[in-house]
Amino acid sequence: MPSNNQKLYDKDKVIAGLVIFVVLATFPFWYNLGKAASAPELELTDKAKAAEKCVRDTQYMRNEHMQLLDEWRDTVVRDAKRIYVNERNMGYDMSLSNTCLDCHSNKEQFCDRCHNYTSVNPYCWDCHIDNPKEAK
Amino acid sequence: MKKGRRNFLKIAGISALGLGAKPVLDVFASSEEDAVVEAPAEPRIMRGPNAMTAPQWAMVIDTRKIESHSDVEPMIEACHKIHNVPEMPDKKHEIKWIWETEFKHAFPNLAGEYMSKRVEHLGLPVLCNHCENPPCVRVCPTKATFRNSQGIVMMDYHRCIGCRFCMAACPYGSRSFNFFDPKPHIEEENKKFPTRMRGVVEKCNFCAERLAVGRKPACVEASNGIMAFGDLHDPRSEVREIIDSNYTIRRKQNLGTRPAVYYII
Amino acid sequence: MLELAIKGSKKYYGWLAVVLAVIGAGFVTYLWQYFTGLGITGLSRDVSWGFYVAQLTFLVGVAAAAVMVVLPYYLHDYKAFGRITILAEFLAIPSVLMCLLFVLVDLGQPMRMLNVIFYPTPNSVLFWDMIVLNGYLLLNLVIGWNVLEAERHGVHYPHWVKPLIYISIPWAVSIHTVTAFLYAGLPGRGFWLTAIMAPRFLSSAFAAGPSLLILLCLLIRRISNFDPGREQIQSLAKIVTYAIILNVFFFLCEVFTVFYSQIPEHMDHFKYLFVGYHGHGALIPWMWTAMGLMVFAIIMLVIPSVRRNEATLAIACIAIFIGTWIDKGLGLISAGFIPNPLHEVTEYIPTVPEIIITLGVYGIGALVLTVLYKMAISIKEGEASA
Structure with a gap:
């Protein structure tokens, strides 16, 4: 039974409340409108440039380095296997500090830039010392 | 195939001595041509050639x-x-x-x-x-x-x-x-x-x-x-x-x- | 039903405000612990579990109040308890909730808590403890809520609740047993390595839980229009009497085995607690107080006239609650670590931040208990006036 006398009580307050809610909820969007940070440029060290190829191809590394590292840490710690042989038959010591950061010794320009941009905060660095080269 | 593996073992062995990856990459860089001759294989994971193992x-x-x-x-x-x-x-x-x-x-x-x-x-x-x-x-x-x-x-x-x-x-x-x-x-x-x-x-x-x-x-x-x-x-x-x-x-x-x-x- | 919990007197809101303040203090202190580490507690390399784990152990017992009411009501058709089953079930909910929170605040890496589920490990008792505690929480929540909701509308609760009620009875036994097994299966800790650990947990639980329930019933009668009933309280008192006697008996069995066998690894911990070990004895006064309180309560409760007098009954219940709290919430855990496996002594005293966090967790328990009881009592009062 359709009723015609449905009335919105306190119309003004309700609408004002809704407007305030919508504005607040969308605040991050319009506040940052037109201010999007440009994607960061990653810098390669000379060594990384010279090597040309990473453990896997660049696209794979860009998209899946986290899965790769996750697999690495599991196999090194749990399976006592420490060598990764890629599809080009090249072997690498599966070590974030000693392999990855050996080439990419510029963590700030390489790792952090992108991580900051995408607002991810991996806790790898809590333990894996970020620049083994500083040793000695 | 054999050559590739031997090459790998040699390299891994050297790397093992230093515990680090540096030698792996260097040696690979110098012999990259040998390595890339191989047909692309699935990446695999293995022990280092010098790894000592024991059941206990x-x-x-x-x-x-x-x-x-x-x-x-x-x-x-x-x-x-x-x-x-x-x-x-x-x-x-x-x-x-x-x-x-x-x-x-x-x-x-x-x-x-x-x-x-x-x-x-x-x-x-x-x-x-x-x-x-x-x-x-x-x-x-x-x-x-x-x-x-x-x-x-x-x-x-x-x-x-x-x-x-x-x-x-x-x-x-x-x-x-x-x-x-x-x-x-x-x-x-x-x-x-x-x-x-x-x-x-x-x-x-x-x-x-x-x-x-x-x-x-x-x-x-x-x-x-x-x-x-x-x-x-x-x-x-x-x-x-x-x-x-x-x-x-x-x-x-x-x-x-x-x-x-x-x-x- | 939750709407019933937001209609209350000024006193009710005042109480909630106090509880929330305690929770707030606990939470802020917990943040400090979270960001700096468990080093702000009194824990050490040698005494690696302390106040938090002890509260978990004690509160598992308090949750037992539920089964001691549910079992006579549903299995023995003891009708009188029908009046207070909801109070018992609603006491179990915050108790188990606090248990889980105490596990959480004790973790070094709480963010990884779900690893227990991602990498399920059936050989770990802690894995089973997680299952039984969460299960018991869920069971009581579902049962209590549905039964109360039905009662409110004057209908019978849904039929599918009945099997859950039956399951909840052995499940209650499992929470104590599994929690006792956390300790009783460790080869290097003579204090805990005893088959009577689980029975002791059950007996102290059946004393502490119903004691608290009696006190809550007496409180409810004073501050609300709902009377849980004299008969109900008296029946609970008998349960408490038997349970506390058993608890002390089991303890003495343990004392006999340990001291007649004269095996140092088992004796040393008892010596530490009651007479001191190599000059260390921080807990001696506490432990004798606990024993004194339990014996005092037994003497009171076995005298029928004292037990029937609700004022003296309340005193006995308070004595039992405090006594079992000291026994489990203070002595049982740290003494297992003193002396350590190398027969060295590091004592343990909880720090102020540790106590504030503990109080914060108790605050959360009090808040949940208050809200649940408010709902239940509002409905019970409605029935009485209707």
């Missing part, structure tokens, strides 16, 4: 060779230095992988009022026993501590939730907990080995990272012959030769944990 690693500590504190100190120092073991200011939060203690503490159920003066005043090294039947592994709710294929009781610091059940379960007090962030308390960081973070339990790993490249544990190397290390299941191994020809004891054998660290008193 074991250690024998010959305490007769210990004359003073200065015989034990280098073992502790070598271990704690390469593994980034922090020096916590408060003894309550102490972290130790291997340490020196008196006979009556290492073997509380064997010590008595009257005993050999040498043994009574002996300071002997104690560490994780890498038990064959480890209670710590039994209680861990996440398999963060586990017994690996080599009989080493390992810690997966990535997975540990810090419940400390393993510390309650270990009958040897071999485990330490990071009550605070350990980093500020590491005097000199070994950049080749990770540190730990606060809130996880840690302990001796029988130098799994060194065995992987064919080197014996650091304490054994520094022990000046006091410690022997090898495959418990191999009758011709150094440890078995010693065990077979000497009377050895293990800590709290009556608990059924089957420790893999043997002592000659």
